[in-house]
Amino acid sequence: MGDKPIWEQIGSSFVQHYYQLFDTDRTQLGAIYIDASCLTWEGQQFQGKAAIVEKLSSLPFQKIQHSITAQDHQPTPDSCILSMVVGQLKADDDQVLGFHQTFLLKSFQGAWVCTNEVFRLALHNV
Numbered sequence: 001m002g003d004k005p006i007w008e009q010i011g012s013s014f015v016q017h018y019y020q021l022f023d024t025d026r027t028q029l030g031a032i033y034i035d036a037s038c039l040t041w042e043g044q045q046f047q048g049k050a051a052i053v054e055k056l057s058s059l060p061f062q063k064i065q066h067s068i069t070a071q072d073h074q075p076t077p078d079s080c081i082l083s084m085v086v087g088q089l090k091a092d093d094d095q096v097l098g099f100h101q102t103f104l105l106k107s108f109q110g111a112w113v114c115t116n117e118v119f120r121l122a123l124h125n126v
Contacts, residue, residue, distance in 0.1 A: 011073030011083040014105055014112055019066040026056045032114050040118045052117075061091040066099075080115070081105040086122075098122030 004012075014032075021028045033049040039056075040046075046055050068087040076082055083103040090096050104116035 005075075007075040007081045008073045010112055011081050011103075011105065012071065014081075014103065014114075015068065015071050015083060015085055018103070018114075019068065022056070023064055023066055026059070027053065029053055029056055032112075034108055034113050034115065037114055038116050042120060063092050065090045076104075079107065081112070 018029070018032065021032075030049050030053045033052050035048050037049060037052060038045065038047050039052045041055060044055070046052050066087055066089050068085060070087075071083060071085045073084075074082045081104070083105060085101045085103075086099070088096050088098055099119065099121050101120075102116075102118045103114050105112045106115045107113075108115075
């Protein structure tokens with residue numbers, strides 16, 4: 001990983017950590033947010049660490065597994081990292097759905113936190 005730019009290393013590590021927590025214990029995700037963080041989940045907006053963790057913890061499935069197809073990371077002019085993830089998820093009923101998710105990461109008190117996040121299932125009307 002040492003040959004990648006630092007923002008790619010940080011972004012990739014964050015994505016791996018996020019989905020590991022999401023897939024095993026969503027209640028632990030609070031550590032990656034701050035009180036000013038915002039989440040848009042399928043068009044619904046949530047602000048603040050507590051509201052975000054409550055939303056993610058209340059999602060209507062017991063098991064979930066994410067499979068990452070691609071991830072891209074960019075540095076921003078204000079020293080943040082923009083990360084976009086595309087992949088598939090498999091929930092309780094074993095239905096596989098495509099998704100895309102975007103994170104804005106910021107260094108905060110010595111750690112990287114998610115200040116903004118947008119999630120959408122990749123559903124299409126055929």
